Amino acid sequence: MTPEKIAVNLDSLRGKSPLVHNITNFVVMNNTANALLSIGASPVMAHAVEEVEDMVSISSSLVINMGTLSDRWVEAMILAGTRAKETGKPVVFDPVGVGATKYRNDTAAAILEKCRPSIIRGNASEILALAKEAVNTKGVDSTASSSSAVEASKSLAIETGAVVIVSGETDYITDGTGLYSVKNGSELMPRVTGMGCTASAIVGAFAAVDRDYMTASVSAMAVMGIAGELAAEKSSGPGSMQMHFIDELYSLDRNRIIAHAEFSKEI
């Protein structure tokens, strides 16, 4: 894995402009669609049980984000995820807020079981909650350190067969054996709503063009972080950050990737 590989993946993404099917939450839909357009992908948002299977069939990847759930949406997520797996499309799962309510825990468990995601992306507390759910460990601490989230992410990867991404100040990406860290990013990013959701969508775009989900995930998280760093330099707060971030995704190129990418293989 080299910065060059990220640049090649970005070129490939822009060349193919893969259709990324998002079943995501109401808070972030606009930003997610704009981020996908800006990086060079084609977003589609569709959630009706009547059409999600058809939509995923013409898409290159599926992103399931459970930020704002309700019964029919969960049904659609599972229909779409099942069809995606049947047709060999990558499925990215973003378990927003898992651990907060029983309904989220049950939904996440159902999606893990029925859709078998290719990649799971969450923050430390979500990955810890999900690992507890999936792996049935005990004593998860809500103030858990990053390192314990790394262990949980490995367990979760092994249990589910998915590549697991823990995002935070440092992002970790693991398939249960290998482990990458990505250090790009800015402290303004968590002050903008839905940056994690956008990351999951960008992962979906890279997974559509790079079927090695470890390198696809490292590419996506590095691209997010670099755009975030460059945007933060121009920003006075979360409002301008949200705007500049989209512009930076659009302007990102090989040179900026080579100059700024900061990641390493840990294991």
Next chain:
Amino acid sequence: MTPEKIAVNLDSLRGKSPLVHNITNFVVMNNTANALLSIGASPVMAHAVEEVEDMVSISSSLVINMGTLSDRWVEAMILAGTRAKETGKPVVFDPVGVGATKYRNDTAAAILEKCRPSIIRGNASEILALAKEAVNTKGVDSTASSSSAVEASKSLAIETGAVVIVSGETDYITDGTGLYSVKNGSELMPRVTGMGCTASAIVGAFAAVDRDYMTASVSAMAVMGIAGELAAEKSSGPGSMQMHFIDELYSLDRNRIIAHAEFSKEI
């Protein structure tokens, strides 16, 4: 049709501030509402079957956009569209993604039949798909040229009785006999999600104050394109474009319209 007519329509819109009822998609609601406010209209978003008939009754026009469908929303679209026709209000229909799934095709067909839209706005592939659906022609090519979309738009206009707008690098507006083209716009516009949806909403605002739907549509598309051109000059990417576009709609005036409007009567 003259630039002066567009300026008169804009003055009329700002003087009357028509209430535009939108049943639209989750991705664009915020931008659509802000675009309507910035041009001088009053937006309302309401989709409950329990209230859409009451809401359309106090509105000056209705915009139906099928970007993110589900069963109850389709039911509400048809209730609202039916009431709008009964009470003589203009109905603008934006058939987002028609052609992509059977559900979208069936929904579009039902809306065409039951709501009899006054104006239909889509991109070339949507108008081609809709014309095929409505007119039952064969062999629609997904990589169709603009000129074939123009022929399809004329057929669709004749078949449905609606004014049809094909938006793209050049926008075409036809009632089946007459044809206008509008050349304003910027290549950054399709890089911002929902610019087409915003165009449909702005068409709804102009249709509320100019019951000649050809001149209302030309006015709306020219205003969109001029605001887009002026915004693009100040923008570094799709993020800043989205922001400047709203500011330019707000700042648009008679002088800028006269200086920048670029349209012509083709037939």
Next chain:
Amino acid sequence: MTPEKIAVNLDSLRGKSPLVHNITNFVVMNNTANALLSIGASPVMAHAVEEVEDMVSISSSLVINMGTLSDRWVEAMILAGTRAKETGKPVVFDPVGVGATKYRNDTAAAILEKCRPSIIRGNASEILALAKEAVNTKGVDSTASSSSAVEASKSLAIETGAVVIVSGETDYITDGTGLYSVKNGSELMPRVTGMGCTASAIVGAFAAVDRDYMTASVSAMAVMGIAGELAAEKSSGPGSMQMHFIDELYSLDRNRIIAHAEFSKEI
């Protein structure tokens, strides 16, 4: 009530970062979440009947906004509001568009009766419509002056036991006996969609840290208005206003509050 009290409330808010549960409309969710993050609170949006009671149980306050209603959402609002009252959490109610349709009137009446909001915030016409609904007065004029909205807000406060906020060029806050006015703000604010909805969310954040709902409400409305004034100075229209407003909420501090707060106790 002094500017110092507002500064203390803001420090408290940033120190505690209360979780504010929003059941709100599709148009404003992104801006509401960003405004809450920028002022220092933690937003959560959840509307499923399956989880709202669990979510409100871990939250510090609940904001119910009826901008885009439908049956299941109303059911969730009432479940969440009921649980919030049972567990002693402040409930803020934003009766968007009450008076426009029977469905909105019935929903608002049900929420008032079953959730007993701690604070109600609306514009003059909404408060007039709600007071008519709740107090059963006659002859509410749709072109009513501010002063008549003030009288209606007092009646509504006495009838419901809630603190009532009428927002507008001057904001009024009353518990039925006392009355404050807040003069901060900018004429660009009503040109941005959802500024009222954002105000209600910010009220929810302050109510989570100051259980005197009069001083919490004055703090929130002054903070909104100050951020709006400072943002307007940098803005060219509603697009840039929306962005700068978020940045200003983020940058707001004790000095700016002391320098700019403009409110007074009327009664």
